[in-house]
Amino acid sequence: MIFSDPASVAVVGASDDPAKWGHWLARGALAGSSRRAVHLVNHGGGSVLSQPTVRSLSELPSAPELVVLAVPAAHVPAVVDEALAVGVRGFVGITSGIDDRVIGRIRSAGARMLGPNCLGVFDAATSLHLAWGQFQPGSLGVVSQSGQVGLEIAGLAAASGIGVSRFVSVGSQVDVTAAEALLDLVSHDMTTVVGIYLESFGPGIVTAMSELRAAGKPVVLLTVGSSTAAQEAALSHTGALTSPLDVVDAACRRAGAVRVATPAALADLAAVLSSGPPRGARVGVVSDSGGQGAIAADLAVAAGLTVPALSAVDGLPVGVSSRNPIDLAGAGEQDLVNYSRVVEVLVRGGEVDTVVLSGYFGSYGEDTPSLEVSEVAVASRICALARETGVPVVVHSMRPDSAAVRALRAGGVPVQHTIERAVAALGDAARFGALDQRSVGAPTGQELSVLPGRIEAGGPPGGDACVSLPTTAAPYRPGYLAARELLGFVRFPRAHVVTSAAEAKATTLTGPYALKADWLAHKSEHGGVKINVTDPAAAFEEMRARLGPGTYVLEEMDTRENTVELIIGAKRDHSFGPVILVGAGGIHAELFRDTAIELAPVTPATAREMLARLVSAPLLSGWRGAPEPDVTALAQVIAQISETLVARPDLAEIELNPVRVGPDGVLAVDALIIPSGDTLNDTSGRRVA
Structure with missing residues (x-):
C-alpha cells in the first residue's frame, strides 16, 4: 500500500509558488490530510499553503512512509540519504536526472522508488493526490510512461464522464515498473477498466494485462510501437516481415487487451467498457434523421461491426419501421419518450449487441428549455436500460454539453459530439468479444524472466513459466544442413x-x-x-x-502439384520474447507481406487461426477446385517451430522458407537458423560476432 495508501507522506520541496511543482504536490497532499499525516518540507522553513513546514526530514517525530522528491537533482542525494537514515521506505521521484548511484542506495536499503522523471500518483479511493494537475474520480485506472500523455488521458476521461480511479506515472521505471503498477490494479475495487500508455515494454507486461483481464477489468493499450522486432537488421525474411506494432498486437491478443492509436480513442473506448465489453459486433442504429442513421450505419460497417436486419418487433412507435437503421421519422418530436422506447426494443430484443443513438437527442432542452426535464428523464431511462440489460448504448449528440448529455454520462452512457468517435469506440469494444482466449497464463521467454509483484517495499518476487520444455541441446552450428538436423520433426527433400x-x-x-x-x-x-x-x-x-x-x-526438387508456398518464422523479440510468424512465402514474401504473428509458443489450434487470418487463406482450402492442402500437418509444424525457439535460448531466429504444403503433407525446401548473439555474413557464411 506504500504507493496507494501510505499512512504518512512528506513533500520535500513544498512551495507557495503556484508555478512550481512543490506547490501542486503540497496542495494535493494536504487534500488527503484527513486520512494520513502530511508533512511539508522546505529548506527555508516558514509556511506553505498556510501550513507549517520543517527544514529537513530529520526534524519530523517519525519517518514518513512515502516521500515526494520535488527538489533539483543536485539536492536529491542528500535528501535520499537523510530519508533512508530515518527509515523512509518509499519515494516518488518527480525530479529528472537522479543519479544511478542514488537509485542503488534506495534499492540496497530495501526501499522503492516510483519514477524518477514522473508526474506522480493519484488514488481516488484513498484520497492520495501526489501529482501535478486535477483528477475527476471515476473508474479508469491509468498507468502511463509519459506523465503528460497520462494527464491528457485523465482529462479526456473526465470529459467523457468516467473519471480516474488511480493514476500512476511510472516515468523512467528505474525501480517500480509499469507491470507492477498494473498488477496493483487487479485488486483495486474502484478500477473497472485500465488504460495504459507505454513507449517500451519490460518484463511482465503481458502477465499483468492477462491478470487484469482475468479479473474482469478490460485493458486498453496506447503505444508508439517500441517493440524492437523490426528495429534491428536481420538476414531472415522473418525480421523484415515483423513490425513493432505487429508484435504489440500479438501481445495484446495473448493478454486479452486491445490497442488503440490515440488518447481520445483510449478514453472513448474506456467509457464504453466501463460497464463491461459488448457480447458481439451486431449494432442497432437509431436516429431521428435518415441521413445521420445512414452515415452511422456506414461507419459501423467500416469499423468492423454488422448492422443486421431486424425481425418484425413489437413496441415501436406508430410509423416507425423495424428496418435497421431505425429512423424515428418525427416520432421523437411528437413524444421524447419514443427515444427510450426504441432503445428498449433493441436492448431487450436479443438481435443486437450494442446500440447507437445518433442525432438531435440532447438538444431539446437547450433549444426549448421547457423540454429539459422531460429530456433528462428519457436520458435517465436509457441509462437504466443499458445497466439492466448489459447492452452498451452510445449516444451521438449534436450538443456537447447539455443537461441530458450530462445525465447520460452520469448514468454510464457514453456521449460523443461526432458520430465517427461514437462508432469507432463501439468497433474497438467489439474487438474484446473476438479476442483470442487460447492461452492459459503468460507466454514464455523474456516476458517471464521477471514477473513483478504488487508495489511494496522490498522488491518484486519472481514467477513461474507456463510451459516446461527441454532447453539443453548441443550448440547450433550455422548452415542449411545443420538446420535440417535440428528441425528433425520437419520433412525435407x-x-x-x-x-x-x-x-x-x-x-x-x-x-x-x-x-x-x-x-x-x-x-x-x-x-x-x-x-x-x-x-x-x-x-x-x-x-x-x-x-x-x-x-x-x-x-x-519438390515436383508435387497443387502445393502452396508459405514462410514459417520464429524470432526472439527483445520486449516480448519469442514470436512466431506465418505468411505467404517464397522469394516474394517481403513483397506481399501477407503475414500473421503471435507470441510463442502457440498450439496447433492457434496456428490454424493464424493461417485463417492470411489474405491468401483461400489457397489453403481448395481454391478453385484444387485439392485441399494438409492444413492439419502445417499447423503442427508451426506449433513445433514456436516451441523449439522457446526451448532453445541459444537461437535467435528460425525460418523455413519456402514451406510447400500439399494434399499429402508439408515439405520445407529451405531453412535458416541464426544463433543468439551471432550475425551471419550473408556471402561467406562465416560468423562475424
Whole structure:
C-alpha cells in the first residue's frame, strides 16, 4: 500500500509558488490530510499553503512512509540519504536526472522508488493526490510512461464522464515498473477498466494485462510501437516481415487487451467498457434523421461491426419501421419518450449487441428549455436500460454539453459530439468479444524472466513459466544442413553433400535437382541456389567457380502439384520474447507481406487461426477446385517451430522458407537458423560476432 495508501507522506520541496511543482504536490497532499499525516518540507522553513513546514526530514517525530522528491537533482542525494537514515521506505521521484548511484542506495536499503522523471500518483479511493494537475474520480485506472500523455488521458476521461480511479506515472521505471503498477490494479475495487500508455515494454507486461483481464477489468493499450522486432537488421525474411506494432498486437491478443492509436480513442473506448465489453459486433442504429442513421450505419460497417436486419418487433412507435437503421421519422418530436422506447426494443430484443443513438437527442432542452426535464428523464431511462440489460448504448449528440448529455454520462452512457468517435469506440469494444482466449497464463521467454509483484517495499518476487520444455541441446552450428538436423520433426527433400563434380554426377537422388550453397542465408539473391537441375556435375562446377569452396547440397526438387508456398518464422523479440510468424512465402514474401504473428509458443489450434487470418487463406482450402492442402500437418509444424525457439535460448531466429504444403503433407525446401548473439555474413557464411 506504500504507493496507494501510505499512512504518512512528506513533500520535500513544498512551495507557495503556484508555478512550481512543490506547490501542486503540497496542495494535493494536504487534500488527503484527513486520512494520513502530511508533512511539508522546505529548506527555508516558514509556511506553505498556510501550513507549517520543517527544514529537513530529520526534524519530523517519525519517518514518513512515502516521500515526494520535488527538489533539483543536485539536492536529491542528500535528501535520499537523510530519508533512508530515518527509515523512509518509499519515494516518488518527480525530479529528472537522479543519479544511478542514488537509485542503488534506495534499492540496497530495501526501499522503492516510483519514477524518477514522473508526474506522480493519484488514488481516488484513498484520497492520495501526489501529482501535478486535477483528477475527476471515476473508474479508469491509468498507468502511463509519459506523465503528460497520462494527464491528457485523465482529462479526456473526465470529459467523457468516467473519471480516474488511480493514476500512476511510472516515468523512467528505474525501480517500480509499469507491470507492477498494473498488477496493483487487479485488486483495486474502484478500477473497472485500465488504460495504459507505454513507449517500451519490460518484463511482465503481458502477465499483468492477462491478470487484469482475468479479473474482469478490460485493458486498453496506447503505444508508439517500441517493440524492437523490426528495429534491428536481420538476414531472415522473418525480421523484415515483423513490425513493432505487429508484435504489440500479438501481445495484446495473448493478454486479452486491445490497442488503440490515440488518447481520445483510449478514453472513448474506456467509457464504453466501463460497464463491461459488448457480447458481439451486431449494432442497432437509431436516429431521428435518415441521413445521420445512414452515415452511422456506414461507419459501423467500416469499423468492423454488422448492422443486421431486424425481425418484425413489437413496441415501436406508430410509423416507425423495424428496418435497421431505425429512423424515428418525427416520432421523437411528437413524444421524447419514443427515444427510450426504441432503445428498449433493441436492448431487450436479443438481435443486437450494442446500440447507437445518433442525432438531435440532447438538444431539446437547450433549444426549448421547457423540454429539459422531460429530456433528462428519457436520458435517465436509457441509462437504466443499458445497466439492466448489459447492452452498451452510445449516444451521438449534436450538443456537447447539455443537461441530458450530462445525465447520460452520469448514468454510464457514453456521449460523443461526432458520430465517427461514437462508432469507432463501439468497433474497438467489439474487438474484446473476438479476442483470442487460447492461452492459459503468460507466454514464455523474456516476458517471464521477471514477473513483478504488487508495489511494496522490498522488491518484486519472481514467477513461474507456463510451459516446461527441454532447453539443453548441443550448440547450433550455422548452415542449411545443420538446420535440417535440428528441425528433425520437419520433412525435407532427400539430399546429400557434394564436394566434387564426380560426386554430383554419381548421385543416387532422383532428378530434377536443386543445388544449394549450404552457408548462404538468402540463396537466390546471391546465386547460391539452382533449381530444375538436370546435369548436377555441370551445375556444381559453375556454382563452385563463382562462390568458392564450401559445403554444397544436392537435393531432390519438390515436383508435387497443387502445393502452396508459405514462410514459417520464429524470432526472439527483445520486449516480448519469442514470436512466431506465418505468411505467404517464397522469394516474394517481403513483397506481399501477407503475414500473421503471435507470441510463442502457440498450439496447433492457434496456428490454424493464424493461417485463417492470411489474405491468401483461400489457397489453403481448395481454391478453385484444387485439392485441399494438409492444413492439419502445417499447423503442427508451426506449433513445433514456436516451441523449439522457446526451448532453445541459444537461437535467435528460425525460418523455413519456402514451406510447400500439399494434399499429402508439408515439405520445407529451405531453412535458416541464426544463433543468439551471432550475425551471419550473408556471402561467406562465416560468423562475424
